[in-house]
Amino acid sequence: MANYSLNNRRYLWNKFKLLDFISEIIEKEKITFSSFCDIFAWTGVVWNFFNKKNIKVISNDILEANFVSLVTFLKATKKDFEKIPEYIEHLNNLKTTKKDNYVSINYWDKYFDYNNAIRIWEIREEIERMNLKPIEKNILLSSLVYSIDKIANTCWHYAAFRKKMSKYPEIKLNIPEINFESNLNNEIYKEDANILVSKINPDVIYLDPPYNSRQYFNSYHVLENIVKWNKPELEWITKQIKDRSKYKSEYCSNNAYNVFSDLIQKANCKYLIVSYNNTWEKLDARSNSKLSDTQIIEILSKKWKVTIHEKDYKYYTAWKNNNIKEHKERLYVCKVK
Numbered sequence: 001m002a003n004y005s006l007n008n009r010r011y012l013w014n015k016f017k018l019l020d021f022i023s024e025i026i027e028k029e030k031i032t033f034s035s036f037c038d039i040f041a042w043t044g045v046v047w048n049f050f051n052k053k054n055i056k057v058i059s060n061d062i063l064e065a066n067f068v069s070l071v072t073f074l075k076a077t078k079k080d081f082e083k084i085p086e087y088i089e090h091l092n093n094l095k096t097t098k099k100d101n102y103v104s105i106n107y108w109d110k111y112f113d114y115n116n117a118i119r120i121w122e123i124r125e126e127i128e129r130m131n132l133k134p135i136e137k138n139i140l141l142s143s144l145v146y147s148i149d150k151i152a153n154t155c156w157h158y159a160a161f162r163k164k165m166s167k168y169p170e171i172k173l174n175i176p177e178i179n180f181e182s183n184l185n186n187e188i189y190k191e192d193a194n195i196l197v198s199k200i201n202p203d204v205i206y207l208d209p210p211y212n213s214r215q216y217f218n219s220y221h222v223l224e225n226i227v228k229w230n231k232p233e234l235e236w237i238t239k240q241i242k243d244r245s246k247y248k249s250e251y252c253s254n255n256a257y258n259v260f261s262d263l264i265q266k267a268n269c270k271y272l273i274v275s276y277n278n279t280w281e282k283l284d285a286r287s288n289s290k291l292s293d294t295q296i297i298e299i300l301s302k303k304w305k306v307t308i309h310e311k312d313y314k315y316y317t318a319w320k321n322n323n324i325k326e327h328k329e330r331l332y333v334c335k336v337k
């Protein structure tokens with residue numbers, strides 16, 4: 001049975017390539033901490049970088065497909081994994097029925113080939129039928145998310161699919177590699193960051209909110225739908241969930257200034273570290289960032305001293321505006337009074 005690590009998700013816009021930059025700035029600013037909150041965690045690569053035995057990591061993301069992996073990598077213990085190899089073996093060897101189902105009817109010939117559409121359904125239904133502890137269910141769903149990423153007929157996200165179906169191997173679940181020793185004190189949440197922020201007081205809060213109007217839910221709806229498994233009605237050629245209003249993040253809306261300001265005002269910590277970019281008014285309306293440099297500095301300055309650091313960064317998008325000149329990723333560090 002193969003293994004996978006936290007960094008093996010197929011994704012756009014995560015901070016994997018910026019980890020050295022973030023870490024350098026933390027050192028340069030002489031920031032020391034024993035608790036670190038990644039309040040918009042998504043793939044979790046940032047908290048994972050700081051997850052050490054003597055550091056308490058608090059990780060949060062509003063999407064369920066992200067939450068199951070955060071719980072798996074940050075919280076699960078060795079004991080929680082005792083039966084996982086046996087369960088994965090069972091799921092990988094389920095007999096295929098070849099009867100059409102919700103996944104094949106909706107996603108076949110778009111996101112998945114026929115065999116994998118059938119198998120995803122069978123594996124997901126079997127996970128519901130198995131007599132699992134909640135943490136075991138989380139681990140199996142996280143494994144399913146990582147494995148779906150490998151056989152999805154997409155370019156990094158699920159807002160669209162490739163016109164031509166490529167050849168894919170049959171989906172197989174794998175076992176995550178966990179650093180159990182570092183996970184002793186961690187906490188994981190699936191809450192609106194603006195609500196969670198009032199309940200925690202870590203030394204550092206790291207914020208990497210969505211930058212533009214492209215909703216993460218719309219880009220990862222297939223994974224969210226398979227993890228949640230309520231089988232709702234889907235629409236459009238891309239098979240988006242019809243009733244998706246409740247999944248919208250205000251950070252992708254024109255209310256971004258107000259929600260960001262509210263979160264910062266409520267934050268109870270020693271340092272705020274914010275990742276953002278400089279695409280304010282550089283791209284098209286959907287891709288421009290929602291907060292300007294001036295707005296971020298104005299909001300953070302209310303908490304006290306702000307320093308700004310930036311790095312040239314090759315911006316990649318699967319959309320058309322790939323060639324952005326002088327794209328920079330910024331890190332705003334605010335020492336709180």
Ligand SMILES: C[S@@+](CC[C@H](N)C(=O)[O-])C[C@H]1O[C@@H](n2cnc3c(N)ncnc32)[C@H](O)[C@@H]1O
Pocket residue numbers: 013014015016039040041042043044045046060061062063066191192193194208209210211216217249250251
């Ligand atoms: C830019 S991504 C974070 C990327 C992450 N730092 C990484 O490297 O993988 C923003 C994340 O914020 C989440 N999000 C959006 N609005 C949120 C909210 N109000 N509360 C909590 N999470 C939210 C999205 O689901 C998305 O996963």
